Every structure is written in structure tokens, then in C-alpha cells.
Amino acid sequence: MTRPSPATPRAAHTATGDDLVRLLPPPPPPRLDSGTVTADPGILAAHRADHATFTPAGEPAALVRARTTADVSATLRLATELGVPVVPQGTRTGLTGGANAVDGCILLSLEKMDRILGIDPVEQIGTVQPGVVNAVFSREAAGAGLFYPPDPASWESSTLGGNIATNAGGFCCVKYGVTRDYVRGLEVVRADGAVMRTGRRTAKGVAGYDLTGLFVGSEGTLGVITEATLALRPATAEPLTAVAFFATAVEACRLIVELMAGEPRLSMVELMDAPSIEAVRAFRDPGFPPGIGAALLVQSDSAEAAADLSAFAALCGRHGAEVITAGDREESRMLLEARRMVGPAVESLGTILPDDVCVPRRALPDLLAAVGAIADRTGLTITCAGHAGDGNMHPTIIFDAGDPGQTALAQQAFDDIMRLGLDLGGTVTGEHGVGLLKRGWLRTELDPVAAATHDAVKRALDPLGILNPGKVIATPEGD
Amino acid sequence: MTRPSPATPRAAHTATGDDLVRLLPPPPPPRLDSGTVTADPGILAAHRADHATFTPAGEPAALVRARTTADVSATLRLATELGVPVVPQGTRTGLTGGANAVDGCILLSLEKMDRILGIDPVEQIGTVQPGVVNAVFSREAAGAGLFYPPDPASWESSTLGGNIATNAGGFCCVKYGVTRDYVRGLEVVRADGAVMRTGRRTAKGVAGYDLTGLFVGSEGTLGVITEATLALRPATAEPLTAVAFFATAVEACRLIVELMAGEPRLSMVELMDAPSIEAVRAFRDPGFPPGIGAALLVQSDSAEAAADLSAFAALCGRHGAEVITAGDREESRMLLEARRMVGPAVESLGTILPDDVCVPRRALPDLLAAVGAIADRTGLTITCAGHAGDGNMHPTIIFDAGDPGQTALAQQAFDDIMRLGLDLGGTVTGEHGVGLLKRGWLRTELDPVAAATHDAVKRALDPLGILNPGKVIATPEGD
Known part of the structure; x- marks a missing residue:
């Protein structure tokens, strides 16, 4: 990769950095021996955005497909030298614009760093590169008699690096927790290109700050996460399933x-309301x-699954x-397929705006009632x-994006x-996660001191503001 | 509390701050309405140090016994105004000097902030002030049919604030994890006195950086942690116990x-080697x-405890x-008492230097063999x-602190x-944890980039370096 001329879009971001660079002897250029760099407009266009609705995507300057940590x-x-923004990406299955390009950025794809480096049945850990798809790792672990619980809806296509970067959840969280609970250690490349290891391979450890947890989510x-050590569990029994109406x-x-x-x-407690069931019916009869x-x-999936389901049936x-x-x-x-079909079914009905609120469980009846009232009021x-077992629901608004009135109502x-x-x-x-979609709402949720502390942490780790600017934290570059 | 005169010990730390303060109009003095401030030499002496061996303790200037977050x-x-170091303390049961005074510091005791603010059986959470003793909270939770797993050896005397600040472990970690796994949200007072909330009360949540996790440990x-929302679990069955020789x-x-x-x-897998057993025997016959x-x-403590112990017996x-x-x-x-007696038994034999290594489980046989070799070589x-189920062992060196040769061998x-x-x-x-005792070793364990990132996080949250200086991170004030 050569240095950009001042005419490239990223020059707008780099005036101060370039001025400084001109005053100093040139450093040896960083080498991208094995990474593939492209500025092909078609490829860049295909990598510009993730799966979110209503989030702007800028014009990237280049795409780097990293193959190694050195890349x-x-x-x-x-x-860092040029002051150019970098947007890390996996398979862009996110729902908040977190992987969307910003103008003049380098899109840094980790998709080709897709090797499982080891699975250790004695320590019950796996070591992976960030581009490994969740399902590929989960199946490999299963082959060793082990179980990797985090199972976002996108598990067949989303990468573990992206799962870690967003602290992905899924169906099994109600019993097994979220991605954070399975990340023991990371290799991370900082904004300045320096490489470090965080965390540990042991079951416990309190040596220093929890940098691992700070990078998760x-x-x-x-x-940028370039390697992860993930905890695994012994394989569970084949789960039994029930549905209550x-x-x-x-x-x-x-x-x-x-x-x-x-x-x-229970290892799964998933709710579908009447509009979800209707959407699925229109798509494929459940x-x-x-x-x-x-x-x-x-x-x-417990050893007493039949007894667990009997207790559930008695409560029902x-x-x-x-x-x-x-x-x-x-x-x-x-039965599980009926639940998994909600996503594609609602996508077939129009433009969708999926939400992701999580409330205390006792507030679930109020949440469902109030979402119903919002639907009634808007006619959407x-x-x-x-x-539902975690209080985490995905109210999803379906509308006609060609109709400005409906679009305004949906927003x-x-x-x-x-x-x-x-x-x-x-x-x-x-x-x-927050991405672009909810960075304003994050400021509403956080108190001002917590928000300022987020900014301080961001500045400490990314002083030039080049790492995914405008996502989560609204930096000057990203505003 | 009045401003110190330049003759007080803390003036040594505050020259620059004092100079600045003299140039500015005086701000309204912070009020310590309900807090008790003392400079009584006897009380200060009693609060100077935690339970660690071989860690220096400085001369505190004052002790504040906070009763409220406002204190x-x-x-x-x-x-912050005076540039005076602050050392937060609970009941000073720590083993690394983390709560030891530094010269001229304010000792900030959270011991009197000891109220349980609520236990919610539906959401399975408890809200506490930092000075609540672990066992007091655990019993209160048990009264509501709930279970707070983290159980450090000091659980009858150590506070939850201290448990969180050190990410305390215990016997039950092998099944239930460590303190970190139970902290959902915190109220934290920053170095500048600003108060913020981190985390959440819900089962899941990914809104922003994991500041909660950053403060844990x-x-x-x-x-300084002034309130915590802790996850609880349903009460377990009465555990069954076995011992294998x-x-x-x-x-x-x-x-x-x-x-x-x-x-x-298994909910407990604890090892005692021959010297531990001999120490206990000398103390009280197990x-x-x-x-x-x-x-x-x-x-x-599972519903199938008898079957679990049968399987263990078969393996044995x-x-x-x-x-x-x-x-x-x-x-x-x-049986449990025999294990709990190891601590007091070794303390009765001489000066002790307890260690706290955690290794991958497969390395346990090598660890025990090598520790035995070190004992043989030194004659200690x-x-x-x-x-042992977590690979976390406490090799404890017993020696005569009056004998310089033995002391050097012990170190x-x-x-x-x-x-x-x-x-x-x-x-x-x-x-x-790290405290004073292992801050040098932390630098050995961390790679240079991870160490620099620790420093950057410390500077971001405590730019003046007044918070427990010299602990974990060797700041200029603490060196």
C-alpha cells in the first residue's frame, strides 16, 4: 500500500498529521506482506455497510483484507501516521451500523483471519482468529465433546471477532450467559499498531485491570481483536423442547x-407475540x-430435561x-425453526427497524402492553x-420506506x-450494541459523568480518534 | 475537615496544587456532613495496613469514615483540590498491601457504609453499600431463598466493596465463578469527586463500554465504589461433602x-498437601x-449430589x-473446617508469606512438585x-522474620x-490481587504494550494520580 496523495478523500482528516510527518524523517513504511489491499469500487461498495437500517455509510478509501496480526x-x-480512520469488519451482520464505512476510511476486514488455532479439552478453552464463523467454531468444539454457548441469530454467518466486539447474546444466554462470559484473553492491536495480550488462559486471574472485558463490546x-482465547463447557445433553400457547x-x-x-x-425461553406469529404464518406455516x-x-438441556419441562407444563x-x-x-x-423464522419473515414484509430493549423481567408485561399501544397508535x-427469559425483546417495526409519513412514524x-x-x-x-444507530440514546442512558468517563477511556486508547470514529462514542471525526 | 497547613505531612505531595489554589478564589469547601474525620494517632495506626506481609505502610494524615456517597x-x-492521595479501605483483610496507607494520605474507610439497600427475589439481584460484610449479605440473601456465591476465606469479615475492588474468589468459584461474575452495576465516585453509575439492573445489556468490569479488580x-448491584442465584441444595486421601x-x-x-x-474442589495437613494437625486435629x-x-450442591460424589469416589x-x-x-x-483451618494453622507457625498463583489445571502436578523442590532447596x-479445581493454589512460606537469612530465603x-x-x-x-506486593510482578506478567495501556487507563481516570497511588500501577506518587 502506498501513501495517499493529498488529493485522496482521507487527506481531509490528516492535515495536522501530514504537516508533522513532513517535518520528520520518513519512518520505514509499514508492510502489508500478506494482506490484500483493494480500492475496487465494486468491492468497496459491497463492504460499505452492515445489516442495519437507517444508518449512514460513508465512502471508504480502501479495503484491507488482513491475513495476519502483522497486517x-x-x-x-x-x-495513525496518516490520521486516517479505520473501520474493522467481520462479515457485517451487525444491526447498528457499527461496521459501516466513514468517509475516507480504511475498511479493515478480519474475515480472512479465520483459523481455529486450538481446542484444549483439558483446560476447556479454544483459541481462534477473529474471522472464524461462530457456527464453525461451535461445531469444531462439539467434535471435541465441548460446547460454546453464545448463539446469536447470525451464528451461521457472524464471526467470533464481531461477536466479541459486540458482546453478542442469543437463545442460550438465559442459562449460559453472553459472549463476555466466555472471553478469557485477547490479542489486541491498538490504534498505534502496537500489539498486546490481555487476560489469561487459566480459569481465574486478577493480574491488573480487566482490559479483556473493556475490549469486549x-x-x-x-x-482491533486479532486473537481470542474462549472458554468452553462440556457438551450438554440433547435438549428437549416445548411450546406453550x-x-x-x-x-x-x-x-x-x-x-x-x-x-x-431452562436453556431457552423465547417469546413470539401475535404479530410475530402472523408474520411467520405468512412466510411458512409453523x-x-x-x-x-x-x-x-x-x-x-439438563440431565433432568423431562422433569424440567414437566415443571414448566405444570406452571403453564x-x-x-x-x-x-x-x-x-x-x-x-x-419448533425452534418457527422462532428462527421470525427474522426472515418480518424482513419479507417491508423495511424493518429492529429494536433491542432489555428490561427487568417483572417489567415484561408492561413492555409488551406498551409496544402494542405504540403499534395501535401508529397503525404500524x-x-x-x-x-424473554432475560427480559431482552426485539420489537421490530415494519413499514414502507418509500412512504415518508410511515418512515417518520417508524422512527x-x-x-x-x-x-x-x-x-x-x-x-x-x-x-x-450501539454502533451509529443508538449513539445518541447511549448518551441518554448514561449519566453525564459516566458519559465523560467513556470519552476519557476512548481518548486514552485512541488519542487520534481513528478507530471506528463516530461509533458508540461521538468523536469529532465522527460527528 | 479543615485545609491542612503546609506543616502537615501531606504538604510534600501538594506543593504544585497548593500554589495553584493560592492563585484562585477559594471554592466552597467540600462538606463532610455525616462523615467522621479523625487524625487520632492510635486510630490512624490501627488503620495503616491490611493483612499483607512485607509491604510498606506510610503515615496517613487523616481517616475519613464515610457514611454517604456525598462524604x-x-x-x-x-x-483533588489539594493533590492529596486517597487510600480506600474496607475491613483491611487484603493480602497484598492494597489498603496500606501512603505518606500523607487520607484513609477513606467505607466500613460504615454498611447497609443492604434491597434484595429483589424476582430479578434475583441485591443492592448494597460497599461496607456490607460478605457473610451478612450472603445470610440476608439466603433468608430470601437466594444465594450469593463468592466466598473468599475472609467472608465473615471482608466487605463486598473490598471483594469487588479485588475481584475476590473463594471455594465456590470452581462451579459458580468469581465476584466479577456477580457485579451488574456500580455507583462509583471518580478521583475528582464526580459520581456516576455504571452497568445495569437487567440480566443483559451492552450499552457502552464495560466500565463496571473495569472497576472490578x-x-x-x-x-471508589459506593454502591453495587449484585446478581444472586436461587438457593442450592444442602451440599454433600467428601474427602479423598x-x-x-x-x-x-x-x-x-x-x-x-x-x-x-462439584461446587468445591480444594487441595491440602502434606505440609498443610501437618500444620492443621499441629493446630487442631482434623x-x-x-x-x-x-x-x-x-x-x-446439585440436585444429584449423591450421584456426583459417587462418580468422584469411582474416579478416586x-x-x-x-x-x-x-x-x-x-x-x-x-471436613470443611479442616480446610478452613489451614490459614490460622500456618499463621500460628511463624511469619507467613502467602502466594496466589493460578496455572492451567494440567500444570498442577508440575506446580506442586516444583513448590516441593523449592521447599527442599530452601529448607523452609x-x-x-x-x-485446585481452578488451578489456583496458595503456596505459603513459613519462616522466622527475626532471622535475616530465613527472611531472604523466604522472599x-x-x-x-x-x-x-x-x-x-x-x-x-x-x-x-496485585496491591503493593506484586506490582513489580504485574509488569513481568504483562507485555510492555499491555502495561502501557494499563498506565493510559489509570491516567485517564485518575489524571492526578491521587487514587491509591503506587498500588497495582506504579505511579510517580507511589514509586
């Missing part, structure tokens, strides 16, 4: 509050009975809900499905749902 | 490697058979170890007990054990 380091050294704004989503939520106040030992107001899908009986337990693996798969379809509904989540004691993002 | 904020505002060097500690470790590579579901080389104490049988299962609660208590008694042995831990792929501290 990442060289790219960041160069970017930082969405590429503090450093309720007259209303609020009724289902009342049961969830009672269920989760005990020790349900075989649910007609006229139901909500479905609750649960699994147990007390709430007047009908329960069907899957008789075999195929029925189990079909809002599906509400999600990880208002989106904001109303986030305000609602905060008013109910929750957070504006349970698992999708 | 903490006022103290830190004053300290930061040992009072980044901010081995010819050598290395044999016991080989069994642990095999045990932990499966899913043992009723163990004569001539044994190691004891492994295990518990299961294959390793030629004799197993005794406690027949009732009293026998169980007595080194007991080796600890949380050399201590360093040799930390080097050994690192060479085996482990960490210099599994759960005790």
Missing part, C-alpha cells in the same frame, strides 16, 4: 416473571393452532396455557419476539420503544 | 486434571488418617485414593493448599513461585 498492525500504524472503537403476550410475560424467579434450569396471542418456546397449566412437548428431535427442530405492525416508534425501555428500568440495547 | 465525593473533591486505583499431592493433582476435564458439577500425602475436599478408586463421604451436616462441617516449610522462594506460575502458563495472582 493489522501495519494498517493501524499507517492509519467496544465495537472496534478501542482496538397463550391468549395474550402479556399473559405469557406474567408466566415468565414467575418462571424466572425460581430456578427453571403449525401453531389458530387464534393464539403468543407462543413461548422453551428448551432444557396454572396460567391456563396449552403446552405441547416435542416428541423427538425433528419436532424439536421444527410491530412484531415483538425475543429472549418515532423506534425512539418511543427505547424511551419505554429506559422508563421501565432497562437498557436501550440488550445485545445488538 | 466520599467531598473527600475526593478535597483530595482495580483495587481502588480508578475510583492420596499418597502424594502430585497424585491428587493428576486426579484433578482428569476430574476437571469432564463436567464434575481427624485425618496418619501418613497421607494430600487430601482433596469436594462438595456437590481408579487413582488408588481412599474416599470418605460425610454422613451428615456435622461431618460435612468438620511451604504449605500448598488452595482451589526468594516467593519470587521463585511466581516465576514458576508464569513459566507454567499461569498468572501471578488468581484472586488476591
Whole structure:
């Protein structure tokens, strides 16, 4: 990669840096021996944005497909020297614009750093490069008798680097926690290109600050993850699945509050409200009975799964809900498929604006009722499905993006749902992250001192503001 | 509290700050309405140091016993204004000098902020002030049918604020994780006295950087914790206990490697080597058979505890170890007591230097063998007990502090054990923290870039270096 001429778009970002560089003897140019650099307009266009709606994407100057940590380091050294923004990317399955290009940036793809470096059954850890797809790693771990729990909906396509950068969740969090709970150590390249290791390979350790945790969920704004040591668990039993049908989503939520106040030992507690079920029906028949107001899908993978599901059925009986337990693996798969279909089903109905609020569980009935009221008021379809056992729901607004009135209503509904989540004691993002989409709402959720502390941490780790500027933290470059 | 005259010890630290203050109009003095301030020499002397050996303690200028967050904020505002170091303290049960005074400092005790603010059985969280003693909270949670797992050996006297600041571990980590895994959100007072909230009350959340995690384990060097929201679990079954006796500690470790590579579901896996057993015998007879080389104490609190212990016994049988299962609660208590007695027993034998290495589990046999070799070489008694299921052992060197030769040998042995831990792929501290004792070793464990990143984070959150200077991070004030 050669130094850009002043005529390139990134020159706008680098006046001060360039002035300084001209005064100093030229350093040896960083080498990108194995990385592929391209400025092909078609390739850049294909890499400009992630899966988010309503988030702007700028014009990238180049794409670097890193193959080694040295490539990442060289790219960041160069970017620091030139003051050019760098936007790290995996497979761009994110839902907040976190991987969207900013004008004049280097898109730094980690997709080709896709090797599983080792799986250790004795220590129950795996070591991976960031571009390994979640499902590829999960299957490799399963082959060694181990289990990697984090299972975002995108697990067949999203990368572990992206999962770590966004602290991804999924179906299994209700029993097994989120990505953060499985990251023991990282190799990280800082904004200046320096490479460091954080964390440990041991089960415990308190040597110094939890830098590992700081990078988890930082969405590429503090450093670029080039390797991760992930904790694994012993493989579980084949899960049993049941579905319960309720007259209303609020009724289902009342049961969830009672269920989760005990020790349900369930490995999945997923809710689909009536609009979600209707969307799925229009897409592919899930075989649910007609006229139901909500479905609750649960699994147990414990050694006493049958007893767990019996206890669940008994609780449902007390709430007047009908329960069907899957008789075999195929029925189990079909029930799960109904839940997994919500995503593609709603996408087939129009433009979607998926939200990601997480509230205290006891606030779930209020959340569902209020989302229903927002749908009624706006006349828009809002599906509400999600990880109800964790209080984490994905109200998804469906609208016609060609209709300015509907678009305005949809954006208002989106904001109303986030305000609602905060008013109910929750957070504006349970698992999708902040990216571009919610950086304003992050400032609303954080108190001013916490917000200033975020800024201080960002400045400490990325003093030039070149790392994914404008994401999470609104830096001068990104504003 | 009045401003110090230049004659006080802290003036040495504040020349620049004082000069500046003289040039500016005086700000309204921070108020310590409810806090008790004392400079009584006897009280200061009693609060000068924690439970660590071989760590220097300076001369404090004053002790503030905060009763409210406002007291903490006022103290830190004053300290920032005057450039005076502040050393936060709980009940000073730490083992690394982390709570030791530095010359001219304000000792900021959180011990009187000891209220449990709420326990919520539906959300399974508790909210506490930092001075609540672990056991007080654990019992209160148990009264609500809930379980707070972190159980450091000091749990009857150490505070939750201190547990969080050091990311305390304990017996139950092998199944339930460490303190970090239970901290959902914090109220923190920054170095400048500004108050912020971090984290959340919900089960999940990814809104912004994990500042909560950054403060956990930061040992009072980044901010002062004034409130915490802690996750709780449903109460478990009464645990069953068993003990297995081995010819050598290395044999016991080989069994642990095999045990932990499966899913043992044990809630405790504690090892005592022969010197530990001898120390306990000299203190109070644990009723163990004569001539044994190691004891492994295990518990299961699962619904299938009897089956878990049978599986453990079968494994022990294959390793030629004799197993005794406690027949009732009293026998169980007595077995546990034998392990808990290691601490007081070794303290009764001389001056002790307790270490805290954590290694990959497969390295446990090598660790125990090498610690034995260090004991042989130095002629010192080194007991080796600890949380073997996590690979976290506490080799403890016993010596005569009045004998300079023995003292030098003890310090050399201590360093040799930390080097050994690192060479085996482990960490210099599994759960005790860095404090003063290991700040040099932290620099050895961290690579230079990770060390520089620690410094950058410290500077970002504590630009004047007044928060517990010299602990964890060697700041100019603390060097």
C-alpha cells in the first residue's frame, strides 16, 4: 500500500498529521506482506455497510483484507501516521451500523483471519482468529465433546471477532450467559499498531485491570481483536423442547416473571407475540393452532430435561396455557425453526427497524402492553419476539420506506420503544450494541459523568480518534 | 475537615496544587456532613495496613469514615483540590498491601457504609453499600431463598466493596465463578469527586463500554465504589461433602486434571498437601488418617449430589485414593473446617508469606512438585493448599522474620513461585490481587504494550494520580 496523495478523500482528516510527518524523517513504511489491499469500487461498495437500517455509510478509501496480526498492525500504524480512520469488519451482520464505512476510511476486514488455532479439552478453552464463523467454531468444539454457548441469530454467518466486539447474546444466554462470559484473553492491536495480550488462559486471574472485558463490546472503537482465547463447557445433553400457547403476550410475560424467579434450569425461553406469529404464518406455516396471542418456546438441556419441562407444563397449566412437548428431535427442530423464522419473515414484509430493549423481567408485561399501544397508535405492525427469559425483546417495526409519513412514524416508534425501555428500568440495547444507530440514546442512558468517563477511556486508547470514529462514542471525526 | 497547613505531612505531595489554589478564589469547601474525620494517632495506626506481609505502610494524615456517597465525593473533591492521595479501605483483610496507607494520605474507610439497600427475589439481584460484610449479605440473601456465591476465606469479615475492588474468589468459584461474575452495576465516585453509575439492573445489556468490569479488580486505583448491584442465584441444595486421601499431592493433582476435564458439577474442589495437613494437625486435629500425602475436599450442591460424589469416589478408586463421604451436616462441617483451618494453622507457625498463583489445571502436578523442590532447596516449610479445581493454589512460606537469612530465603522462594506460575502458563495472582506486593510482578506478567495501556487507563481516570497511588500501577506518587 502506498501513501495517499493529498488529493485522496482521507487527506481531509490528516492535515495536522501530514504537516508533522513532513517535518520528520520518513519512518520505514509499514508492510502489508500478506494482506490484500483493494480500492475496487465494486468491492468497496459491497463492504460499505452492515445489516442495519437507517444508518449512514460513508465512502471508504480502501479495503484491507488482513491475513495476519502483522497486517493489522501495519494498517493501524499507517492509519495513525496518516490520521486516517479505520473501520474493522467481520462479515457485517451487525444491526447498528457499527461496521459501516466513514468517509475516507480504511475498511479493515478480519474475515480472512479465520483459523481455529486450538481446542484444549483439558483446560476447556479454544483459541481462534477473529474471522472464524461462530457456527464453525461451535461445531469444531462439539467434535471435541465441548460446547460454546453464545448463539446469536447470525451464528451461521457472524464471526467470533464481531461477536466479541459486540458482546453478542442469543437463545442460550438465559442459562449460559453472553459472549463476555466466555472471553478469557485477547490479542489486541491498538490504534498505534502496537500489539498486546490481555487476560489469561487459566480459569481465574486478577493480574491488573480487566482490559479483556473493556475490549469486549467496544465495537472496534478501542482496538482491533486479532486473537481470542474462549472458554468452553462440556457438551450438554440433547435438549428437549416445548411450546406453550397463550391468549395474550402479556399473559405469557406474567408466566415468565414467575418462571424466572425460581430456578427453571431452562436453556431457552423465547417469546413470539401475535404479530410475530402472523408474520411467520405468512412466510411458512409453523403449525401453531389458530387464534393464539403468543407462543413461548422453551428448551432444557439438563440431565433432568423431562422433569424440567414437566415443571414448566405444570406452571403453564396454572396460567391456563396449552403446552405441547416435542416428541423427538425433528419436532424439536421444527419448533425452534418457527422462532428462527421470525427474522426472515418480518424482513419479507417491508423495511424493518429492529429494536433491542432489555428490561427487568417483572417489567415484561408492561413492555409488551406498551409496544402494542405504540403499534395501535401508529397503525404500524410491530412484531415483538425475543429472549424473554432475560427480559431482552426485539420489537421490530415494519413499514414502507418509500412512504415518508410511515418512515417518520417508524422512527418515532423506534425512539418511543427505547424511551419505554429506559422508563421501565432497562437498557436501550440488550445485545445488538450501539454502533451509529443508538449513539445518541447511549448518551441518554448514561449519566453525564459516566458519559465523560467513556470519552476519557476512548481518548486514552485512541488519542487520534481513528478507530471506528463516530461509533458508540461521538468523536469529532465522527460527528 | 479543615485545609491542612503546609506543616502537615501531606504538604510534600501538594506543593504544585497548593500554589495553584493560592492563585484562585477559594471554592466552597467540600462538606463532610455525616462523615467522621479523625487524625487520632492510635486510630490512624490501627488503620495503616491490611493483612499483607512485607509491604510498606506510610503515615496517613487523616481517616475519613464515610457514611454517604456525598462524604466520599467531598473527600475526593478535597483530595483533588489539594493533590492529596486517597487510600480506600474496607475491613483491611487484603493480602497484598492494597489498603496500606501512603505518606500523607487520607484513609477513606467505607466500613460504615454498611447497609443492604434491597434484595429483589424476582430479578434475583441485591443492592448494597460497599461496607456490607460478605457473610451478612450472603445470610440476608439466603433468608430470601437466594444465594450469593463468592466466598473468599475472609467472608465473615471482608466487605463486598473490598471483594469487588479485588475481584475476590473463594471455594465456590470452581462451579459458580468469581465476584466479577456477580457485579451488574456500580455507583462509583471518580478521583475528582464526580459520581456516576455504571452497568445495569437487567440480566443483559451492552450499552457502552464495560466500565463496571473495569472497576472490578482495580483495587481502588480508578475510583471508589459506593454502591453495587449484585446478581444472586436461587438457593442450592444442602451440599454433600467428601474427602479423598492420596499418597502424594502430585497424585491428587493428576486426579484433578482428569476430574476437571469432564463436567464434575462439584461446587468445591480444594487441595491440602502434606505440609498443610501437618500444620492443621499441629493446630487442631482434623481427624485425618496418619501418613497421607494430600487430601482433596469436594462438595456437590446439585440436585444429584449423591450421584456426583459417587462418580468422584469411582474416579478416586481408579487413582488408588481412599474416599470418605460425610454422613451428615456435622461431618460435612468438620471436613470443611479442616480446610478452613489451614490459614490460622500456618499463621500460628511463624511469619507467613502467602502466594496466589493460578496455572492451567494440567500444570498442577508440575506446580506442586516444583513448590516441593523449592521447599527442599530452601529448607523452609511451604504449605500448598488452595482451589485446585481452578488451578489456583496458595503456596505459603513459613519462616522466622527475626532471622535475616530465613527472611531472604523466604522472599526468594516467593519470587521463585511466581516465576514458576508464569513459566507454567499461569498468572501471578488468581484472586488476591496485585496491591503493593506484586506490582513489580504485574509488569513481568504483562507485555510492555499491555502495561502501557494499563498506565493510559489509570491516567485517564485518575489524571492526578491521587487514587491509591503506587498500588497495582506504579505511579510517580507511589514509586
